[in-house]
Amino acid sequence: MTVFTPGATPSEAPSRLNSFYFTAWRWHFYAGLYVVPFLLMLAVTGALMVWFTAIDSEYGDRIAVTPTAQAQSVSAQIAAAEAAHPGSHADKYIAPRDAETPAIVRVQEGETARMLAVDPYSAAVLADRTETGTWNEWLTNLHGELLWGGNGGPGDTLVEIAASLGVMMLTSGLYLAWPRGGKSWRAVLVPDLAAKGRSFWKSLHLSSGVWAALFLGFFLLTGMSWTGVWGGKIVQPWSSFPAAKWDAVPLSDATHAAMNHTAQEEVPWVLELTPLPASGSQAGVQLLPMGTPVTFETVMAGARALGFDARVQVSAPADKTGVWTLSRDSQSYDSPNPTTDRTVHIDQYTGRILADVRYDDYPLMGKMMAVGIALHEGQLGLWSVALNLAICATLALSTIAGVVLWWKRRPTGAGRLAAPPRVPEAPLWKGGLVVAALVALAFPLGGAVIVAVLLLDALVLRHVPALKRVLS
Incomplete structure (x- = not known):
């Protein structure tokens, strides 16, 4: 985040400045060679993802509808969606965000899942598109x-390497x-906007870098929660909700995790590795009256009875042992408040509640x-959208x-990277070594x-002068 003092040459500077400073500068520089292209990509794709999720929903769930005195039943809304694709069957119903927005029905048509926005008052289909192939899904795949190769590929x-080295670049910066x-x-x-030339760019890099750094560490850590090694092998396994509580x-x-159907992770992170309960027993607490058919209509009524308001997602069982699932969480853009997260599983045969997981039940890391x-993805309201866009721009x-x-x-025509100079016979920087x-x-x-x-430096670069010069 800095350069030589004006007038200093590479041969003079190390003798006049702290050797630790130059060591940190070299770490910052070499880490940046790898990290900078990724940071640019993450900033641009992150800003676009916030746009497509918070402002321009691709499934049509923010289309304005005109409320009337009586809404159509859930069954009628689902029937309208299925009628739009004869032979299809619905497996998810997402209740409207409010009285002036549509419901979303997912139908399976052969091997294709489609998301239909349905006016809850007239049951008219307002938007219809495939679940996959959205701009947001494409950006999510690129971003992560x-x-x-997918997760772990x-x-x-x-990307995980870039995020890891980004922490090194952040601390050295x-x-x-x-x-x-x-x-x-x-x-x-x-920033000194009156400065000219290199001094201006130095001031701009310094100031914007410090402001970005206030949030970058948080964004790197939360982003890595889905990576194959740090997230999938280390943090998530010991942070997951323990199914033994059921x-x-x-x-x-x-x-x-089987309930995630696209690259846009919708199941709460803390639950992804937790086994689902199975239907077919007398376990659990009765929700629907005995003998009541367990359908979208009755399960949705049960959701309201349990206190789910506004947008709630109802997922049908995936197979003969599957469960009905009620969910409301910020990760699926259902709510701007992650502390109201709630997931309920219902036996498809008895209508009994098999599991009821709330935010307060999450382990500390899960909370x-x-x-x-939610903050990383700008899901906490317009203020978090604005904050995310500002951070991406910075x-x-x-x-x-x-x-x-x-x-x-860099020297003109030098034919090398022009890395910060190494300080000859510099003392061992114990503090920096500990951080590294x-x-x-x-x-x-x-x-x-x-x-x-x-190892590459010790075994190869030091013994190949031409290559060593290019990288110096």
Whole structure:
């Protein structure tokens, strides 16, 4: 986040400045070589995803409808959706957000799932499209997996490495930005718009980088919750809701993750690895009166009786042992308040409640992730949408300013990267080494890359002068 002092040459600067500063600068620079393209991609795709989820819904659930005295029954709304595609069957009903927006019905037509927006008052179909193939799904795949290999695949791994090294770049950048030599915090936090040339880009990179850093660590950690190694192998398994809390309830071999049908993770993160309960026993607490048919209509009535208001999702059983599921959570854009998350499973034969999971039942990490993911995705209302867009813009500005700054600093025609100089015989920086070790241990893929780079430097680069010069 900084450069040489004006007039200093690479040979003079190390003798006049703190050697730790130059060590941090080198870490920042080399981490940035890999991380910067990813940060730009994440900032742009993140901003677009916020647009498509919070402002321009692709399924039509924000189309305005005119309320009348009497709404159509849930059964009538579902029948209208199925009639639009003869031979199809509905497997999900999403109640309207409010009195002036439509319901959403998902129907299965052969191998294709379609999402239909239905006017709850007239049962007219207002919008109709496939569940997959949306811009938001495409952006989600690019944002997290580079459209390459799915979760745990090559793209996911590259993004996780970038996020891990991003933590290293973040910590080194904050060290570099810390006011020293009589500099005030104002010079750090407010860009000098009157500066010219390299000084302007330095000030812009410094200030925008510090502001972005206030949120970047949080965004990197919450984003990595879905990655293949840090999220899938380390954090999520020991943070998941324990199915053992469901006393004497038969469990399915399927987990809640089976309820995710697109790249847009809809099942609460804390429940994804938790087994689903199974229908076919007398377990649970009676919800629907004995003998009542368990249908979309009656289950939706049961949802209202349980206190679910406004938008709630009703999912039909997937097979003969599956369950009806009621869900309302911010991750599915049902509510701007993650602390009201609730998932209820109902036996398809008896109408009995097999499981009722609320935010208060989540383990501590699950609660933190429920709130963190909602903030990460701009689901807490318009203020969080505005905050997310501002962070994405600031992050993009900082990375672009950093690239321009490097371009202006590099010697013309040098034929090398023009990395910050190594300080000859610099003392061991114990504090920096501890931070690097902690990052490497906390984020295994990032740690593996750091070790690999150190080995490459020791075994190859030092012995190939031409290559060493290009990378210096």
